[in-house]
Amino acid sequence: MNTPVIEAHALIKTFGTTRALAGVDLAIHRGESVAIMGASGSGKTTLLHVLAGITAPDAGSVVFRPAEGAPIEVTALSESARSRLRRERFGFVFQQGLLIPELTAVENVALASMINGVRRQDAVQHAASWLA
Ligand SMILES: Nc1ncnc2c1ncn2[C@@H]1O[C@H](COP(=O)(O)OP(=O)(O)O)[C@@H](O)[C@H]1O
Ligand SMILES: [Mg+2]
Structure with missing residues (x-):
């Protein structure tokens, strides 16, 4: 099998006395769809945030292998480099609260590209085709 696009090794994240991640290993391959399931409070959101570089783990590593x-x-990476990676390379649909209600669905999707310097007209056109 090809090398994973995202690979996590021995991730640990603790909040106070709560161990949210206790040594997580994970490999996700290009084109794969993965659902992470578990009880509320079992660490799914923490794992997603660590994989995405939103949260820094206490220990362990995450490697992202772009196609090129x-x-x-x-x-x-530094916090600012991780922010840039999320802006340029990763896409998210969050559980709640992170759509801008004044904007249309297409505009909400186009916004990330516009922040990234894509012209409004192009961003809206791409967003519309992705949603379609
Ligand atoms: N920012 C935080 N501060 C303190 N505790 C947190 C924080 N984020 C998550 N936790 C705790 O870590 C555990 C895992 O939470 P979370 O990753 O949100 O689980 P899930 O998404 O599976 O419901 C829970 O016990 C939660 O209360
Ligand atoms: Mg959650």
Whole structure:
């Protein structure tokens, strides 16, 4: 099998006395759809945030292998480099609260591209085709 697009190794994240991640290993391959299931409070959101570089783990590593270019060790990046990675490379649909109600669905999707410097007209056109 090809090398994973996202690979996590021995992730640990603790909040106070709560161990949210207790040594998580995970490999996700290009084109794969993965559902992470577990009881409320079992650490799903924490894992997603660590994989995405939103949250830094206490220990362990996350490597992202883009289709082109060198592998990126997400857990070795600065906070600003992780923000740039999310802006340019990752896409999210959050559970709640992060759509802007004044904007249409197409505009909500186009917004991320516009922040990334794509012209409004192009961003809206791409967003409409993605949603379609
Ligand atoms: N920012 C935080 N501060 C303190 N505790 C947190 C924080 N985020 C998550 N936790 C705790 O870590 C555990 C895992 O939470 P979470 O990853 O949100 O689980 P899930 O998404 O599976 O419901 C829970 O016990 C939760 O209360
Ligand atoms: Mg959650």
